[in-house]
Amino acid sequence: MTVQTALPAVMPALPAIPPGADARVLGIVCGIALSGFLGWSILRSVGSLPPDARASLSTVLSFLGLLALAKLALMPLFPGLGIDVGSYQAWASRICDVGPGHVYQPGYFLDYPPAYLYALWAAAGFARSLGLQGAAFRIAIESPAIVADLAVALMAYVLAIRLERRAWALAAMLVVALNPALLYDTVVWGQSDSVPTLLIMLSAVFALDSKFELAWGNAGLAALVKPQALFYIPVLALWTVIKAGPRGALRAGLGAVVVAAVVIAPFQCNQPWGWIFSLYGSTAAYYHETSVNAFNFLALIGGLRMPDSTSVLGVSYFAIGMALLGGLYGFIAWMLTRRATPEVFFCAVWLALFGSFMVGPRMHERYVYPALVLVAPLASGRDWRLSAVFRAILAALTVTFLFNLIYTKHILEAGIFLGAHDTWAMAACVINSIAMVGALWCAATIINPQMTPQPAYAVRRWTALDRFVSAIREPAPPIVEVKREMPRWSVIDSVTLGGLLAAAAATRFWRIGLPAEIVFDEVHFVGQAHRYLHAEPFLDPHPPLAKLFIAGSIAIFGDHAWAWRVPNALMGLAMVALTYMLARRMFASRLAGALAAACIVCDGMFIVDSRIAVLDIVYLSFAAWSYLLLFRFVQSPNPKARRLILIGLGVTLGLCLGAKLLIPEVTFVLVSGFLVFSLLRFNSPTGATFDWRLIGEPFVRRQIVGSLAISGGIAAMVYLGVFIPHFWLGWWGGIGDLVHYYGQIVWYEKSVANATHPYAAPWWSWPLMLRPIAYWQNFPGGSGPVATIWGGGNPALWWGAFTAMTIVAIQTLERPDLTRCFLVVSYLAYLLMWVPIGRTLFLYHYMPSVYIGFLALAAVLDDCWKGRAQPFEHLALLITLAPVLLLGLGVLGGMLALTALFTGYVVLIARQEHGVTWAGRWVCATFVTVAFAMFVYYLPVWTGFPIARAGYYARMWLQGPGLKNWI
Numbered sequence: 001m002t003v004q005t006a007l008p009a010v011m012p013a014l015p016a017i018p019p020g021a022d023a024r025v026l027g028i029v030c031g032i033a034l035s036g037f038l039g040w041s042i043l044r045s046v047g048s049l050p051p052d053a054r055a056s057l058s059t060v061l062s063f064l065g066l067l068a069l070a071k072l073a074l075m076p077l078f079p080g081l082g083i084d085v086g087s088y089q090a091w092a093s094r095i096c097d098v099g100p101g102h103v104y105q106p107g108y109f110l111d112y113p114p115a116y117l118y119a120l121w122a123a124a125g126f127a128r129s130l131g132l133q134g135a136a137f138r139i140a141i142e143s144p145a146i147v148a149d150l151a152v153a154l155m156a157y158v159l160a161i162r163l164e165r166r167a168w169a170l171a172a173m174l175v176v177a178l179n180p181a182l183l184y185d186t187v188v189w190g191q192s193d194s195v196p197t198l199l200i201m202l203s204a205v206f207a208l209d210s211k212f213e214l215a216w217g218n219a220g221l222a223a224l225v226k227p228q229a230l231f232y233i234p235v236l237a238l239w240t241v242i243k244a245g246p247r248g249a250l251r252a253g254l255g256a257v258v259v260a261a262v263v264i265a266p267f268q269c270n271q272p273w274g275w276i277f278s279l280y281g282s283t284a285a286y287y288h289e290t291s292v293n294a295f296n297f298l299a300l301i302g303g304l305r306m307p308d309s310t311s312v313l314g315v316s317y318f319a320i321g322m323a324l325l326g327g328l329y330g331f332i333a334w335m336l337t338r339r340a341t342p343e344v345f346f347c348a349v350w351l352a353l354f355g356s357f358m359v360g361p362r363m364h365e366r367y368v369y370p371a372l373v374l375v376a377p378l379a380s381g382r383d384w385r386l387s388a389v390f391r392a393i394l395a396a397l398t399v400t401f402l403f404n405l406i407y408t409k410h411i412l413e414a415g416i417f418l419g420a421h422d423t424w425a426m427a428a429c430v431i432n433s434i435a436m437v438g439a440l441w442c443a444a445t446i447i448n449p450q451m452t453p454q455p456a457y458a459v460r461r462w463t464a465l466d467r468f469v470s471a472i473r474e475p476a477p478p479i480v481e482v483k484r485e486m487p488r489w490s491v492i493d494s495v496t497l498g499g500l501l502a503a504a505a506a507t508r509f510w511r512i513g514l515p516a517e518i519v520f521d522e523v524h525f526v527g528q529a530h531r532y533l534h535a536e537p538f539l540d541p542h543p544p545l546a547k548l549f550i551a552g553s554i555a556i557f558g559d560h561a562w563a564w565r566v567p568n569a570l571m572g573l574a575m576v577a578l579t580y581m582l583a584r585r586m587f588a589s590r591l592a593g594a595l596a597a598a599c600i601v602c603d604g605m606f607i608v609d610s611r612i613a614v615l616d617i618v619y620l621s622f623a624a625w626s627y628l629l630l631f632r633f634v635q636s637p638n639p640k641a642r643r644l645i646l647i648g649l650g651v652t653l654g655l656c657l658g659a660k661l662l663i664p665e666v667t668f669v670l671v672s673g674f675l676v677f678s679l680l681r682f683n684s685p686t687g688a689t690f691d692w693r694l695i696g697e698p699f700v701r702r703q704i705v706g707s708l709a710i711s712g713g714i715a716a717m718v719y720l721g722v723f724i725p726h727f728w729l730g731w732w733g734g735i736g737d738l739v740h741y742y743g744q745i746v747w748y749e750k751s752v753a754n755a756t757h758p759y760a761a762p763w764w765s766w767p768l769m770l771r772p773i774a775y776w777q778n779f780p781g782g783s784g785p786v787a788t789i790w791g792g793g794n795p796a797l798w799w800g801a802f803t804a805m806t807i808v809a810i811q812t813l814e815r816p817d818l819t820r821c822f823l824v825v826s827y828l829a830y831l832l833m834w835v836p837i838g839r840t841l842f843l844y845h846y847m848p849s850v851y852i853g854f855l856a857l858a859a860v861l862d863d864c865w866k867g868r869a870q871p872f873e874h875l876a877l878l879i880t881l882a883p884v885l886l887l888g889l890g891v892l893g894g895m896l897a898l899t900a901l902f903t904g905y906v907v908l909i910a911r912q913e914h915g916v917t918w919a920g921r922w923v924c925a926t927f928v929t930v931a932f933a934m935f936v937y938y939l940p941v942w943t944g945f946p947i948a949r950a951g952y953y954a955r956m957w958l959q960g961p962g963l964k965n966w967i
Contacts, residue, residue, distance in 0.1 A: 022099025027266035031118045034221070034262060038199075041218055042151060045158055045205040053161050053169070060157055060173060067177055068150045071187050075139045075146075080190025081409055088141050088190070091117060092124035101269035104279070111283045113276070114267045115224035116192060119144035138190075145186045148194035152373055153177035155201035160377040162208050163343055168380035175376045175394065181402035185369055189409060193369035196226040200370055203236065204349055208342045212240050212252035220256030224263045227280055228367050231356040234329055235336075235348050242340045287362045290317045293408045293418065294363035295400060297324075297436065300429035300895075303420030308361045321361035328355040331443070339447040343381075350374040351443050354397075358436045365404045368432075372397045378442075385909075386445055388871035389438045395872075396435045396879060400428045427886045430895055431879060434902055438875075441906070486588050486635070493590060497580050500597045504576040507601065507939070508569040508610045513562030514944055519789060520775040522613045526564050529554060529613075537731045541745045545658040545722050546618040564613040571621045572610025576600050578624040579854075585631050586819050587859050591866075595928070596858035599801075602935035603854070604942040605793045605847055608775060611943065612789070616844055619659035620851060623667045625652040627822075630671050634678040634818060646710040649675075653711065654718025661745065663848055666833055668715065670826055672708060678818060679703050753839050763834040766846035767802040769793055770958055773843055776944065785946035791844060794938065795957070796884050796931040801853025803880045804860040807873050823859075827852040864924040867917030871909060874923045878905060881930055887957045888937070901926055 046057065079085065091110055095103050095117055103117065104110060120141060127140035156176040160169035176182065185191050199222035206215035219236055222229035240249040264276055290306045291299035298321050302310065308318035332348045354371035357363050375397065379390040407425065411418055418425055487493075518526065524540070529550035531538045540547070549567035557563035576597050584593030600606050609617040629649040636642050653671060656664040679700060726732040732741075761771035772792030779786045805827050812820040830848040834841055860877070863869040878901055886894035904926075909919035940947045941955055 023101035023266040023269045024099040026269075027100040027118075027121070030262050030266050031122065034115075034118060034259075035122075037217065037259070038202075038221070041202045041206070041214060042154075044211075044214070045155065045202055048205070048209055049158060049161055053166065056170075060154065060170070064150045064153055064173075064177060067153075068146055071146050071149065071183070072139065072143065074187055075142060076135055078188045078190070079135070079138070080142065080188070081412060083412060085138060085142065085190040088120060088192075089124075089138060092120035092141050095121045096124045096128060100266035104267060104271060104275065111279070111286065113224045113227065113279065115221055115263050116144075116195060116226070117267075118263075119192075119195070142186075142190050145190075145192040145194050148192075148198045149177075149182070149186050152194050152198045152201065155198060155205065156373065156376050158205060159201060159346070159374075160380075162205060163346060163377055165377060165380045168377070172376045172379070175379070176373055179372070179376075179398055181372060181398050181405065182369070184402055184405050185366060189366075189405060191366055193226070193366050196222045196229045197370040197373050199225065200229055200232050200349070200353075201374070203232070204346060207236060207239055207345065210243060212244050212248060213255035215255075216240070216252045217255035217259045220259045221263065224260060227283060228353075228356075228370075231352050231360075232349060232370075235332060235345070235352045238333055238336050239340070239345050239348075242336060284362065287364075288318075290321075290361055291363055293365045293404070293411075294357065294367060295365070295404045295425050295428040295432055296358045296360075296363055296368075297429065297433045298359060298361055298363070300426060300433060304418050304422065304425060306420055318361045321359055324359035325356060328352070328359060331440070335443055335447050344447055346374070347378060347443055347446050350378060351439055354439055355436065358432060365408045368397065368401050368404075372401055383445070385871060386442055389442055389875070392872045392875040392879075393435045393438050393442075395876070396431050400431050400435075403428055421891060423886065423891065426891045427883055427894075430886065430898055431882055434879070434882075434898070437902070486585065487590055493584075493593075496590065496594050497577060497597070500576050500580060500594065500601055501573060504573050504601045507607050507943070508572045511943060511945070512565050512569055512611055513560065515776055515778070515787075515789075516561045519612045520614070520773070520791075522564065525615065526550060526613050529564070530559075532725060532729075535729045537729075539744055539748065541748050542615060542661045543658045543719070543722055544725065545655060546615045546660070548722070548725065549618065550613050565611060568610050568613060568617050571617045572606065575606065575610075575617065575621045575624060578621065578628055579851075582624060582628040582631065583855055583858050585628065585635065586822075586855065587862060589862050589866075592858045592862040595861050596855050598928075599794075599797050599854035599857060599931075600851075602931060603794045603797050603850075604938055605791060605844060605850070607939075607942045608789060608791050609844065609847070612775065614844075615660045616847055619656050619664050619667075620847060622652050622656035622659060623664065623848065624851070626656060626667060626671050630674060630678075631819075633675065642707075643710065646707055647714060650711040650714025651718050654715035655722070657715065657719045658722030663830070663833075663845075666829055667848075670822075670829060672712065674818065674822055675707055675711065676704050677821075679707065749839065755840050757840050757842070759842060760840045761843050763831060763841060763845070766831070766843055766849070767798070768958075769795065769798050769843065771843060772958070778944075778946075783949060786949050786952050787944045787946045788941050788952065789944045790938075790941040790955075792938075793850065794931060794934045795887075796881065796927070796934045797854065797857065798850060799880050799883065800877065800927060800931070801850055801857045803876050804857035805853050807860050807876060808856045823852055823856050827856070861924045861927060864920035867920050869920050869923075871919070874905065874909075874919055877923050877927055878902065881927065884930060884934065888934075 046054070049057075091103070091112070094108075100114070100117070100121075103114075123140045123144055124137075127137045132140055153173050153176040157169045157173040160166070160172040165172070182194075185193055199218045203215045203218035203222065206212070206218065215236060219229070219233060223233065237249065240252050244252060268275075288308055290302035290308045290310070291304050293304060298317060302308070302312075302317040302320075306317070308321070309316050311317075312320070329352070332352055335344055335348050335351075350371060353374060354368065357368045357371060372394070375390060375394050378386075379394050380387050381390075403424075407418075525547055528538055528540055528544075528547045532544075532547060532551040533555060546567075549571075550564055553563045553566050557566065579600050580593040580597035582593075583596035584590055586592070606617070626649060629645050629652060633642055633645045633649065636645060649671070653664075653668050656667050658664075720738075723732070723738065726737070732738065759771060759773040765771060769792055772790060775789040775791050777786070777788045779788075805823070808820055809824050812824050827849050830852065831846070834845060860869065860873060864874060864877070881901070882894070882898055885897045888894070889897055905919055905922055908922050938955060939945070941952065
């Protein structure tokens with residue numbers, strides 16, 4: 001429902017009720033019969049499972065029951081979309097008041113078919129019997145959809161087993177039960193799309209079992225709940241004819257007729273014959289638009305909410321949509337007649353529901369719900385290519401459907417309409433259209449009986465969800481550090497690192513003295529450096545190391561702007577070298593080292609923080625140095641070398657702690673924790689296997705205590721040594737002053753707890769880079785060039801880092817080793833540490849996490865280049881580039897670029913030999929090219945170089961008056 005549908009639904013004045021039977025008794029009898037039919041269908045479908053699969057049903061049902069209770073408990077927090085929820089409540093109250101015989105009455109708006117009214121009637125009757133009102137009454141009215149949610153997830157489990165995907169069944173259930181888009185639809189929006197989806201799934205189960213009467217009965221009931229279930233009927237009809245013959249199909253169709261008669265009978269009183277067909281026709285005619293806020297292909301070519309009578313080349317968009325629908329069902333008919341197997345049938349059902357949403361006219365945003373549910377059981381199989389593409393489609397639809405719901409709910413509540421070619425909407429349309437191309441490829445591939453078996457090197461990573469469930473009862477798998485051959489340092493390394501350092505020096509030192517005035521937080525830190533030079537005591541919550549660097553530079557070179565910034569430029573240069581050596585060591589790859597270091601060279605936040613006198617690049621450089629020493633310790637077999645490494649590690653950790661408050665403490669804990677973790681291992685033929693039981697060995701305990709004593713003790717001494725100037729200048733007289741300093745820090749943090757700032761950004765918005773910081777601006781009057789120092793990152797790298805971390809997290813669930821565990825734990829620790837902190841936060845607080853993300857991105861791109869990445873990883877990286885290209889090139893240019901990228905990818909991956917390797921190299925090269933283009937494009941606003949005003953505004957993608965309302 002939309003704004004237009006809601007106003008009649010909540011009209012205070014109702015038409016007079018004409019005389020005639022209200023059919024309450026008949027309605028109650030029919031409602032009981034339908035409830036029994038639905039319950040029996042669910043029990044029958046579950047009962048068809050093999051005995052060993054039914055054994056785990058108690059666990060599945062317990063989980064789903066607890067989840068349903070959790071959803072109901074959350075309902076008071078989410079009032080839903082008032083338009084839709086208010087209509088449901090009004091209809092439920094009306095059927096209780098006047099009975100089913102008088103619900104459909106001229107002058108009263110009710111555009112739903114009658115089947116769902118039974119659920120609303122039962123919910124309202126139950127709520128009234130308990131005297132529920134207000135929010136409690138609303139929750140009761142929404143409860144049928146929540147219960148259907150539970151059953152939909154159960155059916156996903158059943159269908160995965162019926163499709164011979166038993167290892168994936170629990171994962172499919174969890175993907176549906178915990179899917180954020182599906183949760184948003186029922187819990188946050190308050191819609192009922194789970195009900196027809198459940199009935200379609202039940203019908204499909206019975207169709208697979210050749211119980212065609214039951215299949216048609218559930219299909220007819222689904223079509224009488226919501227009209228979009230009609231898109232399933234042609235597929236079921238063709239399948240029935242193929243399997244049961246024309247006579248069997250006619251006999252099965254009687255099942256739908258009987259169910260329809262039971263549903264309609266109580267509402268037929270006082271209505272002319274054929275009124276139900278008029279209801280469907282009037283509802284379809286009411287929304288005569290290309291797309292009713294659905295982000296689909298027709299919206300992409302014709303615009304959102306445009307009249308579908310609009311013509312292009314003399315053909316209306318309605319005709320285009322219907323022609324595409326005809327072609328879709330023709331393709332589905334070809335599929336089923338070519339290879340009529342259960343897997344092909346279910347894929348055809350999914351394709352019909354997804355394709356009708358994508359190409360059909362007059363689609364609403366929520367009509368993709370069944371397609372998102374039904375793709376979950378398909379997302380695993382013996383063909384690894386199909387599994388990868390199905391999973392990529394599942395992920396893409398989850399993101400776009402969730403965004404479609406959030407965006408549409410936002411504009412409906414605001415009482416506005418999206419532009420016909422809204423940029424964000426068109427981006428989602430492009431992603432969905434790419435997913436549709438993938439769906440057609442899957443459908444064309446699945447009919448081929450000679451599908452490609454799973455290669456030995458490919459890992460079915462999504463079965464980690466099954467492992468997560470079984471981990472409750474079974475021990476966790478051992479964490480194995482795979483032994484990789486470390487490349488020896490060579491001329492290639494020296495040349496590569498030299499080139500990276502030269503590029504870094506050019507971006508860090510060029511025009512470093514401009515602007516000549518104070519920039520952003522330099523007002524604090526340069527001022528404090530002056531106080532050190534003038535022996536004037538002051539309070540600052542951050543330890544003094546970075547300010548001492550600034551003071552030393554001023555003492556050596558004089559009080560110039562470039563002198564303030566030289567230490568940070570040097571630290572930024574060191575960060576590039578450290579990152580190259582760190583990634584090279586972590587992943588045993590020169591390419592990974594070069595890619596990770598290039599991310600630092602080409603990222604705006606690291607450039608900006610290396611060019612102005614702030615703290616972040618200092619502690620980050622020492623943190624990177626600590627990571628490098630940690631992995632040198634892990635990979636070194638020599639006890640003497642390890643002791644020397646521990647000494648260096650203590651020094652770098654102490655310097656990191658001495659550079660900034662709070663974040664380095666997380667670094668210290670992470671490095672110390674993984675130091676202990678690395679000692680709990682023993683050598684095996686495949687590498688180093690970690691075993692927590694080793695902590696019981698006295699020798700291991702001595703190693704752990706000794707290592708922590710060396711590194712921690714030296715770190716403490718270095719940290720205290722950073723404060724020597726405070727004693728030297730006479731500000732402090734003993735250790736008691738240090739304790740007093742910590743007390744002052746606590747007081748200071750409390751005093752700024754409620755501070756605000758126009759560039760403040762919540763922690764969850766950082767990975768998307770929604771609120772960059774303007775460190776400095778020079779906007780003279782008139783229309784001349786402008787200059788700015790813009791504290792934002794490289795969009796391709798930041799968004800790619802988030803995608804890469806997601807990929808690495810999935811890899812870690814399946815193949816945990818120390819490197820992957822370190823990346824995932826570190827990223828989350830640096831990000832989630834800010835959740836309980838209520839004070840003002842800025843985008844630069846994300847730099848420790850995004851640095852880890854750059855390491856993960858380098859690893860994933862390295863895997864792509866070397867043919868180790870799976871297709872779903874390729875697609876994830878290419879989809880990440882979609883917003884970059886659409887925002888950078890505009891909708892048309894971005895669409896053309898994306899089409900070229902995906903076309904090239906499909907051509908390469910289709911190669912019989914080395915397809916994955918060449919496709920992976922295409923993805924890696926494409927991503928690197930786009931990231932470098934973004935570096936060149938944004939470099940002027942990172943360095944304060946004057947540019948035209950139009951150029952400045954063209955680069956400001958994620959800012960505007962409405963952005964603050966979103967974050």
